[in-house]
Amino acid sequence: MKAAVLEKLHTPLSIQDRHDLNAPPGHVVIQLKTAALNRRDYWITQGLYPKIKLPVVLGSDGAGVVLETGDGVDASWKGKEVILQSGINWGDQEEAQAPEFEVLGMPRDGTFATHILVPQETLHEKPDFLSWEEAAALPLAGLTAWRSLFTQGGLKTGQTVLITGVGGGVALAALQFAVAAGAKAWVTSSNDNKIKQAIQMGARGGFLYKDDGWETSMAKEAGAPDLIIDSAGGKTYNGLIDLVKPGGCIVNYGSTLGNPQQINMFKLFWKQIRLQGSSLGSPADFRNMMSFIQEHQVKTIVDAVYPLEEVNTALERMKHSEQFGKIVLTCAS
Amino acid sequence: MKAAVLEKLHTPLSIQDRHDLNAPPGHVVIQLKTAALNRRDYWITQGLYPKIKLPVVLGSDGAGVVLETGDGVDASWKGKEVILQSGINWGDQEEAQAPEFEVLGMPRDGTFATHILVPQETLHEKPDFLSWEEAAALPLAGLTAWRSLFTQGGLKTGQTVLITGVGGGVALAALQFAVAAGAKAWVTSSNDNKIKQAIQMGARGGFLYKDDGWETSMAKEAGAPDLIIDSAGGKTYNGLIDLVKPGGCIVNYGSTLGNPQQINMFKLFWKQIRLQGSSLGSPADFRNMMSFIQEHQVKTIVDAVYPLEEVNTALERMKHSEQFGKIVLTCAS
Numbered sequence: 001m002k003a004a005v006l007e008k009l010h011t012p013l014s015i016q017d018r019h020d021l022n023a024p025p026g027h028v029v030i031q032l033k034t035a036a037l038n039r040r041d042y043w044i045t046q047g048l049y050p051k052i053k054l055p056v057v058l059g060s061d062g063a064g065v066v067l068e069t070g071d072g073v074d075a076s077w078k079g080k081e082v083i084l085q086s087g088i089n090w091g092d093q094e095e096a097q098a099p100e101f102e103v104l105g106m107p108r109d110g111t112f113a114t115h116i117l118v119p120q121e122t123l124h125e126k127p128d129f130l131s132w133e134e135a136a137a138l139p140l141a142g143l144t145a146w147r148s149l150f151t152q153g154g155l156k157t158g159q160t161v162l163i164t165g166v167g168g169g170v171a172l173a174a175l176q177f178a179v180a181a182g183a184k185a186w187v188t189s190s191n192d193n194k195i196k197q198a199i200q201m202g203a204r205g206g207f208l209y210k211d212d213g214w215e216t217s218m219a220k221e222a223g224a225p226d227l228i229i230d231s232a233g234g235k236t237y238n239g240l241i242d243l244v245k246p247g248g249c250i251v252n253y254g255s256t257l258g259n260p261q262q263i264n265m266f267k268l269f270w271k272q273i274r275l276q277g278s279s280l281g282s283p284a285d286f287r288n289m290m291s292f293i294q295e296h297q298v299k300t301i302v303d304a305v306y307p308l309e310e311v312n313t314a315l316e317r318m319k320h321s322e323q324f325g326k327i328v329l330t331c332a333s
Numbered sequence: 334m335k336a337a338v339l340e341k342l343h344t345p346l347s348i349q350d351r352h353d354l355n356a357p358p359g360h361v362v363i364q365l366k367t368a369a370l371n372r373r374d375y376w377i378t379q380g381l382y383p384k385i386k387l388p389v390v391l392g393s394d395g396a397g398v399v400l401e402t403g404d405g406v407d408a409s410w411k412g413k414e415v416i417l418q419s420g421i422n423w424g425d426q427e428e429a430q431a432p433e434f435e436v437l438g439m440p441r442d443g444t445f446a447t448h449i450l451v452p453q454e455t456l457h458e459k460p461d462f463l464s465w466e467e468a469a470a471l472p473l474a475g476l477t478a479w480r481s482l483f484t485q486g487g488l489k490t491g492q493t494v495l496i497t498g499v500g501g502g503v504a505l506a507a508l509q510f511a512v513a514a515g516a517k518a519w520v521t522s523s524n525d526n527k528i529k530q531a532i533q534m535g536a537r538g539g540f541l542y543k544d545d546g547w548e549t550s551m552a553k554e555a556g557a558p559d560l561i562i563d564s565a566g567g568k569t570y571n572g573l574i575d576l577v578k579p580g581g582c583i584v585n586y587g588s589t590l591g592n593p594q595q596i597n598m599f600k601l602f603w604k605q606i607r608l609q610g611s612s613l614g615s616p617a618d619f620r621n622m623m624s625f626i627q628e629h630q631v632k633t634i635v636d637a638v639y640p641l642e643e644v645n646t647a648l649e650r651m652k653h654s655e656q657f658g659k660i661v662l663t664c665a666s
């Protein structure tokens with residue numbers, strides 16, 4: 001098998017030949033067809049992730065065919081086309097993951113490879129309407145979007161939702177799910193072209209977040225949103241607190257702009273706002289998402305496809321946030 | 334009638350003789366037996382409240398007897414002993430109050446008087462098991478505690494709840510409700526004596542919040558709380574984010590220590606925490622609270638009782654946060 005390995009922080013991944021994998025009890029070996037990048041992979045290469053262990057095969061998203069099943073795994077999985085759930089050992093509380101929770105691709109070897117060893121709990125049948133590229137692009141971003149919008153944000157049909165920083169995988173999945181659920185979705189971006197693309201996907205409109213006073217424009221044009229899905233945080237955060245509807249909710253699944261300064265607490269309590277954190281999602285979230293995309297035939301947005309050998313070029317593209325949708329690798333050996 | 338009037342900011346209230354009140358349609362005149370102080374009254378005297386209109390009779394909490402009913406009000410209210418709901422015009426959304434919402438005692442004349450004119454919607458029959466002093470002490474603090482704990486905080490039997498700054502009316506009502514609901518309640522205070530009193534009321538224990546590392550002591554002794562009810566905010570807030578259980582919730586109904594600096598956003602999303610604002614409560618919250626205190630025979634904690642004429646002494650006591658429970662005025666003419 002081949003794998004893209006991070007040997008040392010701040011260095012490119014190296015493509016290495018490795019011994020073939022065998023499936024211990026409760027596990028399966030997957031012949032990967034495709035994998036997808038997440039910002040997490042880039043953070044790890046930069047040392048910006050807790051408890052990094054090297055060397056490691058990066059990659060949290062993958063799809064492929066079950067090659068070998070270990071003892072205790074239903075043998076009918078063998079030969080099946082599957083999509084891998086990125087999280088393992090969520091635990092038994094829907095509210096939050098257990099301390100044992102981990103994500104594929106650090107510390108456990110991930111999907112930037114021709115083969116991967118995974119526990120049975122990660123297996124889901126690949127829906128036929130998704131291509132291999134679309135399948136690999138779904139799990140981590142889709143799950144994060146799903147939990148943020150519905151489990152944590154409680155989005156309902158007819159409500160207005162604002163999704164900030166459209167273009168990234170989670171924001172686009174959130175846009176697709178919100179539109180499919182019958183919500184009025186609006187977006188922000190630093191890039192006018194991305195806003196145009198979002199409108200083609202069903203967004204009601206969008207705002208350039210670098211424009212002063214875009215929040216006022218949104219309030220006038222769209223009304224105050226019931227729900228905001230944000231991964232920026234930082235100094236823009238109080239603007240969202242001003243903007244959100246009284247009784248509304250801001251869900252954060254990231255903070256690419258760092259910590260917010262000086263939360264306006266009076267607004268928090270007088271407007272009866274909820275600031276909700278969200279990360280990834282539970283197995284129940286994943287199953288609900290899979291049913292939803294099946295019902296609504298939601299196809300993941302793929303930005304670009306690279307062969308596994310060009311993984312460093314792919315990481316570079318993500319680093320500069322040029323993408324609109326997911327960056328995918330083809331893993332065929 | 335007599336009333337304690339705020340003529341000018343930063344001056345004592347003056348006791349004045351006024352013309353008797355008449356009830357226009359939809360309204361009633363109440364002969365007040367008792368009133369209670371809230372921090373809001375003090376903020377208003379200091380100009381620290383939005384849209385202050387003077388002169389005004391302060392006071393949001395009151396209990397008394399219906400003296401006169403206006404047209405359109407069921408005449409059977411006449412002569413009844415009532416407790417007044419402090420909020421008017423909540424609106425039709427449970428999530429947050431409408432822009433028209435107001436609280437008795439600014440801009441509308443309040444309860445620091447022998448008589449008051451109120452719309453019918455404020456009337457609730459006084460439960461027999463509450464004295465006049467206990468009745469006046471209930472509405473604003475009880476309602477704020479109720480909404481914070483249950484409507485916003487979703488407290489369930491068996492959960493662990495931490496109530497910060499025990500001694501104030503809302504914190505004490507929250508403690509009483511939490512204990513009555515079968516939750517494990519813990520408290521913080523700056524005063525060891527207040528913690529001892531809280532334990533006598535059913536708290537499992539308490540911590541001096543000025544002690545460095547009290548959060549660690551709490552985590553060891555009580556486990557991480559599912560819910561924290563806070564009205565301080567400020568620099569102590571990130572300690573609460575560290576302390577609360579993954580998937581847990583911090584409800585704020587005030588920010589006496591000002592705005593928190595630098596919310597740790599990574600902890601917010603990785604721990605899947607909810608930061609929830611809460612203010613006062615809806616008519617439905619009030620009805621639910623009244624049923625609950627009836628069922629559990631919860632009697633409001635009264636700290637001290639002053640005649641109306643000594644309202645300025647009473648305000649002074651609240652200013653220094655010396656009280657344990659509500660400060661009450663007797664209003665008999």
